Amino acid sequence: MIGGSAALKTVYQSVRRFLTAEEVPRWFGLSIVLIYLVGLGTVANVGILYARNESSMQFQHSSRNALQQLADQLALMGYPESDNPAIVNQYQKALHRFSTQFLSRIIRVANDKKIIASSVSTEIGVLRSKEDSAISGPDSDQIRYSSDWWIRLAVPFHRLAKNTVVDENSKNTTTKSNAPVYLEANFPPTPPAISSLSSTAGTLSIVLAVLGSLFMVYRCLREQLRGMSRIVDRLHTHRHRIENELGSLRIANTVGFDQIIASWNELVDLTQRLQEKVEHTEATEELTRALQNVGNNSLAEALHAVPDGMIFITDENRFEYANSAACRIFGWEIDQVKNITLDTASATGIGLKILNIILSSRQSDGSFKPYNELMHVDDAESKFQGSYRIMIIPMHRAHREGECLVIIRDVSQQIRAERAREEFVSHVSHELRTPLTNIRAYSETLSSGMFEDPKVMTECYNVITKETRRLSRLIEDILNVSQLEVGTIEITLDRVDLNTLLSECIRDIQGLADEKNINLKLILPPKLDEIQADRDKLSVVINNLLGNSIKYTPKDGTIIVGCQSTRDEVVLTFKDNGIGIDPNDHGRIFEKFQRGNEPEVQNETGSGIGLFTAREIIRRHGGDIELISNKNEGATFMVKLPHQESRAASKSTSEEN
Amino acid sequence: MASILVVDDEVSVVRVLSIWLERNGHDVFTACNGADALTQIESQSIDLLITDMNMPYVNGVEIIRIIRDKMKKELPIFLLTARCDQENLVERLKQYSVHVYTKPFVPSRLVEEINRLLGAVTL
Numbered sequence: 001m002i003g004g005s006a007a008l009k010t011v012y013q014s015v016r017r018f019l020t021a022e023e024v025p026r027w028f029g030l031s032i033v034l035i036y037l038v039g040l041g042t043v044a045n046v047g048i049l050y051a052r053n054e055s056s057m058q059f060q061h062s063s064r065n066a067l068q069q070l071a072d073q074l075a076l077m078g079y080p081e082s083d084n085p086a087i088v089n090q091y092q093k094a095l096h097r098f099s100t101q102f103l104s105r106i107i108r109v110a111n112d113k114k115i116i117a118s119s120v121s122t123e124i125g126v127l128r129s130k131e132d133s134a135i136s137g138p139d140s141d142q143i144r145y146s147s148d149w150w151i152r153l154a155v156p157f158h159r160l161a162k163n164t165v166v167d168e169n170s171k172n173t174t175t176k177s178n179a180p181v182y183l184e185a186n187f188p189p190t191p192p193a194i195s196s197l198s199s200t201a202g203t204l205s206i207v208l209a210v211l212g213s214l215f216m217v218y219r220c221l222r223e224q225l226r227g228m229s230r231i232v233d234r235l236h237t238h239r240h241r242i243e244n245e246l247g248s249l250r251i252a253n254t255v256g257f258d259q260i261i262a263s264w265n266e267l268v269d270l271t272q273r274l275q276e277k278v279e280h281t282e283a284t285e286e287l288t289r290a291l292q293n294v295g296n297n298s299l300a301e302a303l304h305a306v307p308d309g310m311i312f313i314t315d316e317n318r319f320e321y322a323n324s325a326a327c328r329i330f331g332w333e334i335d336q337v338k339n340i341t342l343d344t345a346s347a348t349g350i351g352l353k354i355l356n357i358i359l360s361s362r363q364s365d366g367s368f369k370p371y372n373e374l375m376h377v378d379d380a381e382s383k384f385q386g387s388y389r390i391m392i393i394p395m396h397r398a399h400r401e402g403e404c405l406v407i408i409r410d411v412s413q414q415i416r417a418e419r420a421r422e423e424f425v426s427h428v429s430h431e432l433r434t435p436l437t438n439i440r441a442y443s444e445t446l447s448s449g450m451f452e453d454p455k456v457m458t459e460c461y462n463v464i465t466k467e468t469r470r471l472s473r474l475i476e477d478i479l480n481v482s483q484l485e486v487g488t489i490e491i492t493l494d495r496v497d498l499n500t501l502l503s504e505c506i507r508d509i510q511g512l513a514d515e516k517n518i519n520l521k522l523i524l525p526p527k528l529d530e531i532q533a534d535r536d537k538l539s540v541v542i543n544n545l546l547g548n549s550i551k552y553t554p555k556d557g558t559i560i561v562g563c564q565s566t567r568d569e570v571v572l573t574f575k576d577n578g579i580g581i582d583p584n585d586h587g588r589i590f591e592k593f594q595r596g597n598e599p600e601v602q603n604e605t606g607s608g609i610g611l612f613t614a615r616e617i618i619r620r621h622g623g624d625i626e627l628i629s630n631k632n633e634g635a636t637f638m639v640k641l642p643h644q645e646s647r648a649a650s651k652s653t654s655e656e657n
Numbered sequence: 658m659a660s661i662l663v664v665d666d667e668v669s670v671v672r673v674l675s676i677w678l679e680r681n682g683h684d685v686f687t688a689c690n691g692a693d694a695l696t697q698i699e700s701q702s703i704d705l706l707i708t709d710m711n712m713p714y715v716n717g718v719e720i721i722r723i724i725r726d727k728m729k730k731e732l733p734i735f736l737l738t739a740r741c742d743q744e745n746l747v748e749r750l751k752q753y754s755v756h757v758y759t760k761p762f763v764p765s766r767l768v769e770e771i772n773r774l775l776g777a778v779t780l
Contacts, residue, residue: 433739
């Protein structure tokens with residue numbers, strides 16, 4: 001039982017394997033063909049046999065009829081009594097005729113004892129042996145004598161005989177019951193019936209052949225349809241992924257049938273591209289809607305307030321958004337921005353430069369190269385000087401190559417400050433070295449012992465003294481600047497007698513004025529002017545302003561220093577008739593490291609920190625410095641110092657508020 | 658014994674150099690700007706030039722270039738400068754064979770070299 005089922009299983013498995021094998025083994029095909037041939041052969045054989053059978057059956061049938069007729073004929077001829085030669089002769093003729101007509105082998109008339117007449121003349125009179133016993137054949141009139149088959153028909157005398165002797169004498173009609181006489185014909189045997197075995201074999205082989213062919217057809221079709229079945233399999237397996245991972249539907253290698261699978265893959269690719277495009281369009285619409293929302297809410301307002309220019313460029317090279325700073329630079333209206341594309345945009349001046357920068361950083365695939373550089377502008381016409389940091393930031397969202405953010409930052413002030421600082425450093429180092437040079441040279445002169453002329457020696461001492469003072473003032477300036485920058489400068493208020501202070505400063509600087517033959521006048525009010533201030537810092541302010549006046553007043557000029565006091569404040573004035581200051585520069589020259597740009601100023605040494613320092617100090621006192629000047633019309637600096645009590649008062653009122 | 662021209666917009670520098678050079682027996686001519694200096698070089702026979710770098714209108718380098726390239730004068734030149742970026746300067750001036758001294762300078766050493774160049778005796 002178990003063995004049987006195991007065997008069955010093996011058979012089933014091997015059949016299954018065979019059926020699903022990749023390639024049909026070659027022998028299978030050949031064997032199918034052989035089976036076919038065998039089947040055909042058998043069929044042909046059967047056909048032939050059948051046909052023969054049929055014809056012989058027919059032949060038999062017609063022969064039998066003829067035999068019957070012959071038998072009737074013979075019956076009409078009369079009973080062959082005691083070998084009546086006449087009748088026998090007739091018989092003989094009839095038989096002869098028959099046999100020629102029908103080509104039977106032997107045909108005879110016989111009774112049980114002997115052969116009466118025959119187509120074979122030698123047989124006539126031959127006694128029947130016992131051995132010739134008749135064995136009935138399948139048909140009722142078929143007998144068998146030894147190995148041959150004969151048809152035996154009884155001659156129907158009783159029916160047809162004309163001469164039935166009726167003896168009148170005997171009242172008893174003694175019809176002689178004659179011994180039966182038979183007509184026997186030897187016909188070729190019927191062909192044997194088609195044996196059941198061969199017919200079965202034939203049928204089976206036909207069936208097998210047909211099955212085999214069907215199988216071959218199936219295999220061929222399957223090969224053909226493999227491409228399709230793979231597609232169907234793939235679709236079925238990945239049906240849940242279709243929406244998100246269209247690419248999983250691609251079929252990798254193709255073993256033959258490239259056409260159909262290649263076409264399938266193409267279809268998948270196309271659909272994928274379409275899908276991406278749709279997503280992209282949807283995303284762009286989303287983005288557009290989001291940006292529109294941005295435009296409608298406070299974020300947009302905030303961006304408009306940002307001093308940097310901000311522009312957002314979509315991947316259709318359209319200016320999707322530009323804040324008001326950017327619009328100002330390009331000269332656009334904020335609501336016009338959406339209609340502008342990179343290629344149709346127009347601008348002038350700085351805007352044009354920036355546009356060119358954006359255009360030149362656009363690459364062939366539509367994306368933008370990152371960019372972060374300074375752009376310096378020096379327009380001689382409009383006398384506009386500035387520096388901008390232009391930043392192009394490409395956005396790297398999937399499938400959106402051409403988007404970028406452009407930021408335009410005005411860094412003019414920083415650049416100016418940097419440049420001024422660099423200039424300051426080099427100026428300062430130069431300025432420091434000048435007095436040092438003098439001190440060094442003159443002290444060496446003194447110590448060399450070569451020059452004993454007292455005039456020369458006095459000169460040396462004076463120079464050294466002056467230069468030392470100059471050096472210390474410069475260092476003081478620098479220190480003040482750093483302190484002011486850091487915010488650690490301290491104003492220590494004390495009672496300061498302005499008249500004395502001013503006199504002292506003028507005295508100190510008289511030498512410099514004398515070099516240029518400048519008339520330095522001090523106009524003091526009769527009353528003593530006192531103020532709460534930091535004396536040292538205030539002297540720095542006075543020295544700076546005086547120094548400037550002397551520097552920028554040509555030879556034989558005049559400088560008038562005055563001091564006036566009101567209830568709230570004290571005003572110190574420094575008026576010169578020097579080269580003056582262009583009103584455009586009035587604000588700038590108070591900035592750190594800034595000086596006038598005129599050649600007359602540039603050719604003088606200066607650090608650019610004097611006015612800055614002075615103003616900061618005065619502001620710390622709660623005051624300010626005002627300037628009245630025009631080019632070539634001299635300059636008047638007015639230092640306003642509030643009285644500290646009134647300052648305190650105003651301070652407290654502002655605190656109360 | 659040579660004629661030396663000293664050019665500097667700082668009067669004190671000109672003065673101290675004059676003192677030293679005269680003490681060493683040279684004739685000293687002075688100028689406080691480039692234009693004046695060039696005029697003097699053209700009109701007089703100057704054996705040696707000492708000039709400052711930073712001067713208004715025409716700076717030291719300009720003066721040297723004009724003297725060497727335009728006037729084709731070969732006189733020895735000493736340049737005094739307070740600037741820090743020396744490498745550039747030295748490179749540029751190599752072609753003009755100029756002696757560069759940074760400020761603050763030591764007068765004695767300067768005068769020594771000048772005397773050596775002129776073949777005079779240093780005092």
